[in-house]
Amino acid sequence: MNYIIFDLEATCWLGRPPKGLNEIIEIGAIKVNDYGEAESKFTRFVKPSINPILSDFCKKLTSISQEDVDKSKIYPFILSEFMDWVGVDEEPFCLISWGKYDRHQLVQDSELHRLDTEWLKHHFNLKPAYRELKNLKDEPGLKKAVKLEGFEFTGIHHRAISDAENLAKIFIKYFKEWSIG
Template structure:
């Protein structure tokens, strides 16, 4: 694909800084072109690279990814996005004269995928109770899964699991009968997060596969257990939205299995096992980060309902987890 090759330009030399008397007292870092400021010449270079990438077929995209030691798996749209993100990152780094600087908003991302009680045909007023509480921790700097947490939870409103629920989740009646209530499990989950120094020493946020985990399951469970909804779980990354917006795909291609397949991966484990689901969601998140996605918080809980967080909202990590408190 010699005709389609893209040549990186040498780093842009930073002009000599001219400080005013006030500015001399402050140490300033070289800044990259501001988001939305497309007058910078570097964006013309990015546009030229994007045009070349758009004209490549899948085989050419894979060859170019291999040359750059990038992942060669995935459908054409994924490969194209991977290359574009790579060149954009390189151009902006050169323009800012930065050394390995990346837009890392968090130190850790905590993936959560609850399993809850269910019937084959849930009635409209059915109360889903959490029966598995898993968390998988991603180190953003190493792009690796570094730890996990899992406990089963004893349901109270519907203590007897349906045959459908057992078959779907693989969680048996014995597992939940021997488990503790949600309040006790949440306490240990908080202790686990605190041991990692999340929200104190390290910036972190939560990530889910859709809106239901926080907006439905956790919110409902806290009400049933007479617990105040935890502040640290009020904002999260909905990876389905992030995936759809980053790779420019329709909503129908954002189911877990579909996202994995489009990235050239297979599901690893047992579907609807909360811990296995969380690990596979984490694998998708890691691939997206490697492809250049920034994975910003895009949803929050507002008045008991999940709401979208605008991209213009300030970037914040989740607050330090606190021991769950009972409702008054």
């Protein structure tokens, strides 16, 4: 089985989004094999379709520029590349994220573009599992969890590939402890 440790960034604004919709603007993922080893990574920007202009708030939060998304392909093309990299039709896999948001956003963007969502059922939310494993009262944010484990948070917070790489550190450290099935 391959474990796909992933994170997303999406369009964002102060307050409610225009047209009530956030769209994925970056996918970052680390593929971990059955031995708990990181094998490869996937990182792509995504050009939003409904609200193609990034807000100043979003650019500041994510450090993703308008040029980054303007030069990118729209979601259906990037999702196809991601699914190929995951190996959706080739071998068993599980998508792993920190919280429910990332899976929900993949479903929402897939439905927006009338794409299959069946493969997204193979998902594991690491955040509550980590809280339980560590006997914590509350579910910590990713940055706090990384520090609790004695790791340095590397890369840029709120960049998909950086968040995925940091999440992979926690996943790999406790690889044999997770009940994924």
